[in-house]
Amino acid sequence: MKKDKTVWIKADGITWEENKPRITTGLESGADCILLNTEDIPGARELGNIRVAAPGDEADIIVVGCGSEGDGTRELPEDFADSLDISEAIRLSREGKTVAGYVIIRNKRYEQFALELGKTCDYLITVGTDWKVIPLENLIAGLQQLDVEIIAGVQDSEEAKLALETLEHGSDGVLLDTDNLSEIKNVISIRDRSGMERIPLIKARVIKVKSVGMGDRVCVDTASLMIPGEGMLIGSQSNGLFLVHSESEESPYVAARPFRVNAGAVHAYIRIGEKTRYLSELVSGDEVLIINSEGETRPAVIGRVKIERRPLMLVEAEVEGAVIKTLLQNAETIKLVGNNGKPMPVTELKEGDEVLVYFDASARHFGIKIEETIIEK
Template identity: 60%
Template sequence: MKEKWMMASDGPWEEMKPRITTALESGFDCVVARQEDVERIRRLGDIRIGSFGTERGGEDILIVGRGGEGDGSVPLPEDLGASLDISLARAADGVVAGYVEIRGKRYEEFAVELGKSVDYLVVVGTDWKVIPLENMIAGLQGAKVKIISGVKTAEEAEVDFATLEKGADGILLDTSDLSEIKRVQKLAEKAGMARLDLSIARITTVRPVGMGDRVCVDTCTMMRPGEGMLVGSQSKAAFLVQSESEESSYVAARPFRVNAGAVHAYVKVGEKTRYLSELKAGDEVTIVDAEGGTKTAVVGRVKIEKRPLMLIEAEVDGEKISTLLQNAETIKLVGKGGGPKAVTDLQPGDEVLVHFEGKARHFGMSIEESILER
């Protein structure tokens, strides 16, 4: 996920407070504020705080560069490596960020040098957009620094997130428009989404198999039709099981819920898999849509109950895959075109979306090994 920072250091507390509270509500990662406001912010909520200065106060991230070479207050030295800001950054304890206003090519070069000595590099400017950011990303390849790009609008944030595919690691938003803060959060979530390749599997078998323990996962995220979780009996293949985001004749829609399958099944969580039976409140799971877009959701509750189960087998790339789901019309897979297919209506020959890796997994991690799962 791209990091979101909020600028709240350039005005009186009463003007900055609405920015800070909106940033907190929008899931921002850091607030850049004056050192004298740090304790006030801590009382508002749990968020990292960055402050400009030459000595560390109570902030989490010390930001050097303002009032120095970074903003032009002090001329850049002939030898950029001899910069006072770089010396301050190297001497400081804890997490350090460097701040540079890009006023020309020399400042761009200075930003790259400073970036080699800090944990974060905050770069801002007025008459530049993509090209300098591209150069800095390229110049700092291999360095552990994260680049935070200064923006004033959601449109600028969208460009910076996408630069050179990798994009900036985050943005520092400087605006008094509270609605813009909300827009940036939505863009950041979208920009941080990984994509999974989904394949089409053809159903071969659908039959009831009796009672078993099934897992219902309630998340803290509302899902749309076509979104759900990847679940399967084999670690290398998973069916896209849709959330209960549609009304039925029996129950109201519960778009936060995925009735995910039997306790033995695997569920996709980031780059790994976990057993459904292991999930608990506070864990993270991966939500996937019909285009392969992903996002992370927090588990709010897991219910394990005895229910009638149905075996579903399918074929993809010449291999047989399977899963067991509750035998109920509210349980749906996602079809080839993104539409729902209730398990009670499934027939051999129907096509559904699956994620197929073709690799086995050991303790949830993908490996090159011969493992036969039936």
């Protein structure tokens, strides 16, 4: 199972006035942790609820290496067995504390030190100097069998993307050091998409569109705004899901609601990560998967689920010799996505139209993909 990538914000400058904007923007943008000076911990906790990393027992994650061997304040010992930082990390771990090692990779020897320190920590923060990718590759390879998360120091979103993708797996997170507050938001956006699967979408040919009467349909309102081209994967069969477009487009009939997908009837499946769930099961606080016409995905949190009785229509489509179906509300604001990536109102669908779908010949049991024969009609 993929780990969620994390973003840490470096806010351990000389003064609180220097650090506060980074801390505030990190909190507002959804950063996972703030690296602080010990004396700034009370002020940061007043600003909001977020994990803090700092030297000293008051922190959620205790950092070793700052003002010591890791950052070059003290010289590295000839024998790493004599390292004060490694000894301190071992002591803290034995006391049940969460520990992060901090190392500035100045040369090969510091890379070797980081590898040894990482063996004793929960997190290893590595900050490159002139050369960054090769040391990070070596550390990822050297520590991949251990339960330690590597946090790579970066200065902008371009470096963050590179770090999170190095050696396919990438670092487990990044430590962003920047005064450009907009870059904090950019890196958070990269984090949100990093590690998310790309779902292959293919075209299906519509073979039937039919009004079927009244039924209970589900609107999924998220705490995120969607843009044109984005929606959710919905369908009556778990292995054949239609890309149902968000209400992100203006309409002459109703204002845009870019947080919403009018997903379909209560019985339908919705793709959630690697699994599917019934629309009727969803509640506020659950996580759903937003997907665009290119198959790119991102998570979103449900803010509200609305179930109301509405007129429904059946849409059937043929894909790879199979027929897949879904029931959608019969209204012009509900749209599928055409093969050209543009939304198509269900009220204008006709036989022969092509729409984007996800299709997998494998069956699913309790939402989990399995090799089994299951017939859904």
